[in-house]
Amino acid sequence: MNKTVSPILNAVLLACSLAAPAWGAAPTVPATLNDAEELAALPGGGWLALDKRALRLVGADGRERASLPLRGERLDLRPLDGGALAIVIDANAERALPVQIDIKAGTLRALPVLPDTGFGIEAACLYRDAQQLDYVFLVAKDGQAQQWLLGSGGSEHRLVRRLALPSGVETCRVDDAHGTLFAAEEGMGLWAYGADAEGPPARAPVALQAPHGRLTGELTALAVLPGGVAAIDDKGALLTWKRDGKRWHALPARPLGAQQLVALAPASDKLAVRTKQGWQAPALSWKAGSAPPKRLPIVLPRMQTEPVAQLGDAADDPAIWVHPTDPAKSRILGTNKKQGMLVYDLQGRQTQLLAAGRLNNVDLRQDVRFGSERFDLAVATQRDEQAMVLFAIDAQGELREAARLPTGLGDIYGTCLLRTPEGGLDAFVNDKDGRYEHYQITRSGGQFGARLARTFKLASQPEGCVADDRSGLLFVGEEDRGLWVTSARADQPATLKMIMPVGEWLHDDVEGMGIYHGAKRSYLVVSSQGNNSYVVFDAAAPFAVRGAFRVGLDAVNGIDGASETDGLDVTSANLGGPFARGVLVVHDGYKRMPDGAQNYKAVAWDDIARALQLD
Known part of the structure; x- marks a missing residue:
C-alpha cells in the first residue's frame, strides 16, 4: 500500500528505497x-x-x-x-x-x-x-x-x-527497480514498457515470435529476475532473458514440463515451477543483468497550474514575476506553443491569456531602466514570425504586448534575458541550427527596438539558456551534447566552455535552466529531460554538481509528478507559505491523475534544499 509523508520528509526518506521484509x-x-x-x-x-x-x-x-x-x-x-x-x-x-x-x-x-x-x-x-x-x-x-x-x-x-497495450495480453509483471512493465502478447511475444506514469508508454521487444524473432511458443506466466525476466511457454519450458542496457539477451531454454511459475522472493533469482511431479525450485545460477538506474531524491510539488487549453505538446516554458509589495500576488507566466502567453497566480489559477501566437520560450526581468522610464518586461520567441514578442508587466502583474522585434533567425527557438549592470535589457535568442543572436533592447520615441550586438554558434540544436545578472555569465544548453558557459556581456567575446557533457548527470535532451540566488551562494538548475530529473550546479566556477532530484507524485493532494520538462524558472524571493525560500516552476510534459493537457508544477525551494543538503 502507498505510504504518504510530508513533502519535506518525503524528499529525505525517498533518496533510498525503503527496506523490504527479510x-x-x-x-x-x-x-x-x-x-x-x-x-x-x-x-x-x-x-x-x-x-x-x-x-x-x-x-x-x-x-x-x-x-x-x-x-x-x-x-x-x-x-x-x-x-x-x-x-x-x-x-x-x-x-x-x-x-x-x-x-x-x-x-x-x-x-x-x-x-x-x-x-x-x-x-x-x-x-x-x-x-x-x-x-x-x-x-x-x-x-x-x-x-x-x-x-x-x-x-x-x-x-x-x-x-x-497490445491485444491478447493475458499475463503481465513489473520490475519495480527498473520501472519496467512486462506484457506477454498472444501470437507475438514479450514486450517491455515504461511502468512510470510520467512519460510515454514506450515499448521495446524482449522476445518475439517468427518472423520477427526466435520465440517459438506462447508465454503463459512471467516472473521478474534481478536485471531480467523469466517466463513459462506453452511447451512447459522455462525461458529467461537478461537485460543488457536497452537490449535483451536470451539464455538457453530449459524444458521442465512446467505449468506454473512463481517468484519465491521479489526480484530474486529464486523461482518455483509446478510440474506433474509437483512444485520444484530449479537452480538458475543467475547473474544479474544491467543494474537499475541510480535512485535520486524525490520532492513533491506544492502546486500545479490549471492545464493549458490544447492537448498534445503545447505548454513549454515558465517565468516568475514577483509582486513589488505583496509577494503573494506574484505571477507565473507560461507559454502555450499553440495559443500564446498564459498567466497564473500562486494558486495555479489562470488570470490572463494573451493570444500572441506560437510562443516557445519566455524570460523576464524587473525594474529595467530606459532613461527615466522603468519597466518590468518579458520576452518570448514567436516561431511563425521569427521574432521576439515583448510584453510589459504592470504593478498588478497584468501583461500587455508592447512590441514585436524581428530577428535574423530562420527557425527561432529559445530565449533568455540579461539585466545589465547599467539597468538595461539584453536578449539572447537561438535557432535550431545552433545560431545565437544577442540583442540589446532599446527604447526611443516611446517605442521599443532591438540592436544586434553579437552572434555565436553551437554545433547542434540548443534551446534552454539563462544569464546570471550578478556574475555576467551566460549558460547555454546544447540538447544532445551538454552544458556550456560564456560571457553574457555584449562587449566580450562569446568563447564557449563546456561545463558538463551529456553522461552521468545530464541526459539528453538538456533543456530549461534557471538560477537561484541564495544567501550564501547561487545555484544553476538544469532540466535533464532524458531521465526526468533536475540537476543542481554551483553557478560559479568550477560549477560543481550539488546533486539531482525528481519531482514526484503527491498522493494526498492529487498532484502528479513532472516529466519531460522543457522549460523551468526559479526564484529565491519570499513568496510566502511553502515558498518562503523561493520556488522552482517546471513544465510538465505529461499531465496524469487524470490524463489531460499539460501544465506547470511548483516546487518549494526549501524542499529541494533539504533533499540535496544545500545551503
Missing part, C-alpha cells in the same frame, strides 16, 4: 498447494493460494490460516511490514480487489474494490515505484489498459493514466 532462504512449496491455480510467496515462508473458490493464506507448514471466498484470478503481491499487499481480480464482478495480508495475525482483509474499468480484465499486475507508492495495471483483451494508484489510510484509489 525473505530468507527459498521456501519449499507444500504438497497441499499442488492444486492451486495461482500461487504467490509471502515473507517468512507463507503462501497465498488462489483457486476457483477462494484466496487462501497458507503457512509454511502447508496449513490454511485464513481464506477469502471469491472466484479470483491474476494474483500478484508486494511485501509490507508484517505482511503483504495483494491484488486479485474478482472474476464474477470483473473488478480488481486489493487484499492486505497480516502474517502474524494470520488474516486476509479485503480493501475497497477498485472502480469499474469499463472493460473485462484479462491481466493485472502490481507496481511499487521509487516513492513506495503502489499501483495496479489492468489490461483488457483488446489492449485497453489503465494504471491506478492504490489508496491507503482511507484515501480513494485514483486513476493515474490510460494506456494502450
Whole structure:
C-alpha cells in the first residue's frame, strides 16, 4: 500500500528505497498447494493460494490460516511490514480487489474494490515505484489498459493514466527497480514498457515470435529476475532473458514440463515451477543483468497550474514575476506553443491569456531602466514570425504586448534575458541550427527596438539558456551534447566552455535552466529531460554538481509528478507559505491523475534544499 509523508520528509526518506521484509532462504512449496491455480510467496515462508473458490493464506507448514471466498484470478503481491499487499481480480464482478495480508495475525482483509474499468480484465499486475507508492495495471483483451494508484489510510484509489497495450495480453509483471512493465502478447511475444506514469508508454521487444524473432511458443506466466525476466511457454519450458542496457539477451531454454511459475522472493533469482511431479525450485545460477538506474531524491510539488487549453505538446516554458509589495500576488507566466502567453497566480489559477501566437520560450526581468522610464518586461520567441514578442508587466502583474522585434533567425527557438549592470535589457535568442543572436533592447520615441550586438554558434540544436545578472555569465544548453558557459556581456567575446557533457548527470535532451540566488551562494538548475530529473550546479566556477532530484507524485493532494520538462524558472524571493525560500516552476510534459493537457508544477525551494543538503 502507498505510504504518504510530508513533502519535506518525503524528499529525505525517498533518496533510498525503503527496506523490504527479510525473505530468507527459498521456501519449499507444500504438497497441499499442488492444486492451486495461482500461487504467490509471502515473507517468512507463507503462501497465498488462489483457486476457483477462494484466496487462501497458507503457512509454511502447508496449513490454511485464513481464506477469502471469491472466484479470483491474476494474483500478484508486494511485501509490507508484517505482511503483504495483494491484488486479485474478482472474476464474477470483473473488478480488481486489493487484499492486505497480516502474517502474524494470520488474516486476509479485503480493501475497497477498485472502480469499474469499463472493460473485462484479462491481466493485472502490481507496481511499487521509487516513492513506495503502489499501483495496479489492468489490461483488457483488446489492449485497453489503465494504471491506478492504490489508496491507503482511507484515501480513494485514483486513476493515474490510460494506456494502450497490445491485444491478447493475458499475463503481465513489473520490475519495480527498473520501472519496467512486462506484457506477454498472444501470437507475438514479450514486450517491455515504461511502468512510470510520467512519460510515454514506450515499448521495446524482449522476445518475439517468427518472423520477427526466435520465440517459438506462447508465454503463459512471467516472473521478474534481478536485471531480467523469466517466463513459462506453452511447451512447459522455462525461458529467461537478461537485460543488457536497452537490449535483451536470451539464455538457453530449459524444458521442465512446467505449468506454473512463481517468484519465491521479489526480484530474486529464486523461482518455483509446478510440474506433474509437483512444485520444484530449479537452480538458475543467475547473474544479474544491467543494474537499475541510480535512485535520486524525490520532492513533491506544492502546486500545479490549471492545464493549458490544447492537448498534445503545447505548454513549454515558465517565468516568475514577483509582486513589488505583496509577494503573494506574484505571477507565473507560461507559454502555450499553440495559443500564446498564459498567466497564473500562486494558486495555479489562470488570470490572463494573451493570444500572441506560437510562443516557445519566455524570460523576464524587473525594474529595467530606459532613461527615466522603468519597466518590468518579458520576452518570448514567436516561431511563425521569427521574432521576439515583448510584453510589459504592470504593478498588478497584468501583461500587455508592447512590441514585436524581428530577428535574423530562420527557425527561432529559445530565449533568455540579461539585466545589465547599467539597468538595461539584453536578449539572447537561438535557432535550431545552433545560431545565437544577442540583442540589446532599446527604447526611443516611446517605442521599443532591438540592436544586434553579437552572434555565436553551437554545433547542434540548443534551446534552454539563462544569464546570471550578478556574475555576467551566460549558460547555454546544447540538447544532445551538454552544458556550456560564456560571457553574457555584449562587449566580450562569446568563447564557449563546456561545463558538463551529456553522461552521468545530464541526459539528453538538456533543456530549461534557471538560477537561484541564495544567501550564501547561487545555484544553476538544469532540466535533464532524458531521465526526468533536475540537476543542481554551483553557478560559479568550477560549477560543481550539488546533486539531482525528481519531482514526484503527491498522493494526498492529487498532484502528479513532472516529466519531460522543457522549460523551468526559479526564484529565491519570499513568496510566502511553502515558498518562503523561493520556488522552482517546471513544465510538465505529461499531465496524469487524470490524463489531460499539460501544465506547470511548483516546487518549494526549501524542499529541494533539504533533499540535496544545500545551503
